[in-house]
Amino acid sequence: MEKRDYYEVLGLDKGADDAAIKGAYRKLALKYHPDRNPDDAEAEANFKEASEAYEVLSDEDKRAKYDRFGHAGVQGNFGQGGFQWSDFSHATDFEDIFGDVFGSIFGGGGRRRSHGPSGPPKGRDLRISLELTLEEVAQGVEKKINLTRQQRCKICDGSGAAPDSGTETCSTCNGMGQVQQVSRSFFGQSVTVTACPTCSGEGKTISKPCRECAGEGRVRETASITVRIPAGVSTGNYIPMRGQGDVGPRGGPAGDCLVFIEELEHDQFTRQGNDILLRLPVTISQAALGDEVKIDTLHGAVKMKIPEGTQAGRIFRLRGKGVPDVDGRGQGDELVEVIVWTPTNLSSEERELFERLDEIQQNRAKQEGKGFLDRMLEALG
Template sequence: MSKRDYYEVLGVDKNASAEDIKKAYRKAARQFHPDVNKAPDAEDKFKEAKEAYDVLSDDQKKAQYDQFGHVDPNQGMGGMGGQDFGGFGDIFDMFFGGGGGGRRNPNAPQRGNDLQYTMTIEFKEAVFGKETDIHIPRTESCDTCHGSGAKPGTKPETCGVCHGSGQQEVVQNTAFGRIVNRRVCSSCNGQGRIIKDKCGTCHGSGKVKKQRTIHIKIPAGVDDGAQLRVSGEGEAGTRGGPPGDLYVVIRVKSHEFFEREGDDIYCEVPLTFVQAALGDEIEIPTLTEKVKLKIPAGTQTDTYFRLKGKGVPRLRGYGQGDQHVKVVVVTPTSLSEDQKDLLRQFGKESGEHTHEQNQSIFERMKKAFLGD
């Protein structure tokens, strides 16, 4: 099944800024995260969005994707005319018989693979930051052979078949010219070298699996779906190459009282009918403390009040967001007879809820819908 266009996955165009791409990914991550979306395809869509963001948020990968799409320009061009051509250099060899470039040196240092670790934290840990240790299983360079794969006191030998190139060549002279067909060397499996006496610890691979403890600093203000890069903590490189990086993906648990939108915090507070009608001063919990909030007389339900600077610390910048308090007027459900009498008296004096008034309202509605 062919992959969807990464821009289509995130719902942005090719001219989208890095910030727009990030916002689109965060929106998709919140929508399709398996912890909150139980649809059968939610996890696949979440992974699809993650893959798209990993490419489009990296300038080098994005440039490569914009030029080549999902095709890896470094892959071989297998299947062309039933022959396996090793790369662009081999295409020139095929038609012109030259020794074009494009060969990879199998003995050159290679960077290790990147790793990804998903970490779930509490709501307030995301707000205020956190330092913790995580345990990562990864491959590391073998301490016994120092990554060579050879038994101590010995060293790998250059392959006598491919002479260190990692490829075997079959030359054919045809009516169209000289064709050079390259394949992975069957003697050394493309490594360019042979290890006769293998290391007893890593069995010739040069790498071993280990559990590594890594100290992580989560910055204050990090949001769900954020990705922290820990340089050099990925898989070990090959033949002296640098290690890859570790990417820690943050998942933030929901809070029972607060909701977050960007750097702002939202909460809902109940008011009694008396408080809303007469006004009051109530106590509101914030992320750090309790503060007083003045409710003016005549406040209606669903009214919002802003507590400036009581939101989340800004991850890139100074200051904090705001806290928005929504008040909801709660209708009492259990009234004593005295309370009911008082409300009836109130309704009578204010002209509310009388039979005559209800009739007049009904008549006005009838006229509005049916005409005179």
């Protein structure tokens, strides 16, 4: 059977660099590896073909000969029987190529990584929600919150061992915190390293557990912590409280507490980024004649002038009366939108006044030759 072009086998162009060659081989090797495809002769053949192509194209000298003479230029490297695993000179690449799937591979020049005990695991992170008013968001605030969390056992000081006992070297892993599982694969002998199931990777065991915490080294208690909230935060922002989560078992470090902000709706203001919107009802006479009104802001009441002839929907901007930027880059404004209030259930006196006003306006329109729509468009600019 005629051999396929090595570049074709790996799905590469002739100008492919070393990284592309290694990446292409890794993809094929993981797909066709015999450990993933047991008793599959076709997958084994494809795996062997890809490995042969990688053996040649990843070697500068062999690749140069192959590019010049084709398969004939490298056939002498493989002997009469063709490519064999004893010809494969890149065993040191195996851990990089297969390490995340098959563990460390030994033999044939393979490398071995040794690790010590991993130590007690870190505690769990906690997530809590904290409700804030718009006033608190605008000014920043300091809050005390109560947490129920795992805290270090005071009886055993987090060791998990009873006061009259201690810890011992784990007999399963001899204090290494890891165990090795040896198996046979297509390459030969392989070793997978995992955390010791007896000591959970700590390298030591407890001879007599603490009664208070049942050997966990931690107990569930309620604690009070203070959270400082900067001005300008929004719903979804969170404050990380380092080391304020659950402590880990048997002396493990504490996780964090993530305080998520939830901004409450305001009865007057609507937040729009760092700006706030206030809808201000005014009477028809106030809009027509003008007025000075008192406006509520997040920083106290202020006076604002409404010019005569103000139309419904007009927005006035009060500079710097909004929410500060959380990063300290300026401050938003307060937007005051005028809502012209139309009265209902008129008294006889009010009706008489409005009818008189309507009569005056109609006569004025006739004199000026303008209808109501024309005057509205003129007023709106």
